Amino acid sequence: MAVCSAVRFRLIQSRSGVRFQSRTVHSSQTSLSTVGIRENLRAFPGGSIDLKKRESGMAVITINNPARMNAFSGSMMIELEERVHELETWSEGKGVIVQGAAGTFCSGSDLNAVRAMANPQDGIKMCEFMQTTLTRLLRLPLISVALVEGKALGGGAELTTACDFRLMTSGGVIQFVHKHMGLVPGWGGASRLVRIVGSQNSLKLLAGAKMVDPEFGKQIGLVDEVLHCSSGERNTLDQAEQWLSQFIKGPEAVIRAVKRVVLSGRELPLEEALTAERNVFGTVWGAPPNHNLLGLKLRY
Numbered sequence: 001m002a003v004c005s006a007v008r009f010r011l012i013q014s015r016s017g018v019r020f021q022s023r024t025v026h027s028s029q030t031s032l033s034t035v036g037i038r039e040n041l042r043a044f045p046g047g048s049i050d051l052k053k054r055e056s057g058m059a060v061i062t063i064n065n066p067a068r069m070n071a072f073s074g075s076m077m078i079e080l081e082e083r084v085h086e087l088e089t090w091s092e093g094k095g096v097i098v099q100g101a102a103g104t105f106c107s108g109s110d111l112n113a114v115r116a117m118a119n120p121q122d123g124i125k126m127c128e129f130m131q132t133t134l135t136r137l138l139r140l141p142l143i144s145v146a147l148v149e150g151k152a153l154g155g156g157a158e159l160t161t162a163c164d165f166r167l168m169t170s171g172g173v174i175q176f177v178h179k180h181m182g183l184v185p186g187w188g189g190a191s192r193l194v195r196i197v198g199s200q201n202s203l204k205l206l207a208g209a210k211m212v213d214p215e216f217g218k219q220i221g222l223v224d225e226v227l228h229c230s231s232g233e234r235n236t237l238d239q240a241e242q243w244l245s246q247f248i249k250g251p252e253a254v255i256r257a258v259k260r261v262v263l264s265g266r267e268l269p270l271e272e273a274l275t276a277e278r279n280v281f282g283t284v285w286g287a288p289p290n291h292n293l294l295g296l297k298l299r300y
């Protein structure tokens with residue numbers, strides 16, 4: 001699979017502060033249309049991407065294809081984009097947990113689809129579709145967590161890097177197996193991995209296809225917390241929700257503003273990030289949460 005086309009994002013000043021608009025700069029040999037790619041992907045059905053939104057402002061996305069170790073069929077790639085769009089328009093949203101069904105995370109692309117889409121044109125289209133979707137997932141104004149139970153392989157490992165945090169259960173494994181397939185990550189996993197663990201550790205994980213267990217993951221900063229619990233999704237998911245809830249307590253406008261300013265700091269050059277921060281600050285300064293909380297005369 002050739003490298004994907006470059007995707008440029010520009011800062012959009014909007015009433016609610018800042019948001020990013022993706023504008024794809026196509027490499028010379030591809031003329032991409034999401035209509036075409038969707039038809040290609042629909043030819044590979046199976047599984048689902050399920051979304052639950054709670055009144056607390058926390059959502060749960062479940063990669064649901066257990067017969068295939070939660071591998072992404074083509075239709076699941078389309079459904080992931082649809083779920084991300086739902087969260088982009090969920091104004092009460094504060095946090096989202098991405099998990100796999102049946103005690104495992106995600107085994108990457110469905111290899112049957114991979115073999116059928118082996119030509120560079122189809123590969124680049126699928127690659128850009130998933131790259132754009134995962135970039136939008138990471139840019140949601142919600143604090144996101146990948147709950148890694150069982151295996152996160154290939155594209156599944158890349159999916160974990162498209163969340164702000166990664167929680168792993170004691171038996172979990174993240175492995176970028178791409179090299180074993182003569183590939184490099186294509187869903188944006190390499191670009192995000194370097195920003196999470198640095199270039200040296202990224203080289204070890206990609207060139208060595210090194211298995212990341214919870215201990216090594218915490219050591220290199222890829223894993224933020226290890227969950228020790230008896231088997232059983234409810235327990236694991238409950239623990240993940242409890243972990244995330246410490247960061248999403250408070251008015252959604254404030255939590256979403258926090259994510260926006262961190263996003264700007266992470267992705268924009270300093271001057272643009274400062275502009276974005278001022279714009280977000282302007283949306284919360286004097287707003288009802290600020291006004292109400294100032295009245296409490298809080299002491300720390």
Ligand SMILES: CC[C@@H](C(=O)O)C(=O)SCCNC(=O)CCNC(=O)[C@H](O)C(C)(C)COP(=O)(O)OP(=O)(O)OC[C@H]1O[C@@H](n2cnc3c(N)ncnc32)[C@H](O)[C@@H]1OP(=O)(O)O
Binds near residue numbers: 071185
């Ligand atoms: C950009 C990267 C992206 C791409 O290039 O498009 C990719 O992600 S490519 C895919 C990378 N992933 C893999 O190579 C993982 C392959 N699978 C495995 O290594 C193992 O299945 C496992 C995940 C370690 C689990 O092993 P095990 O517990 O022994 O179960 P099975 O191997 O028997 O699997 C059960 C069942 O699931 C099917 N399966 C698993 N992974 C995939 C997959 N990625 N695509 C399609 N099907 C998958 C497996 O074939 C079994 O089904 P049956 O043979 O019908 O029983």
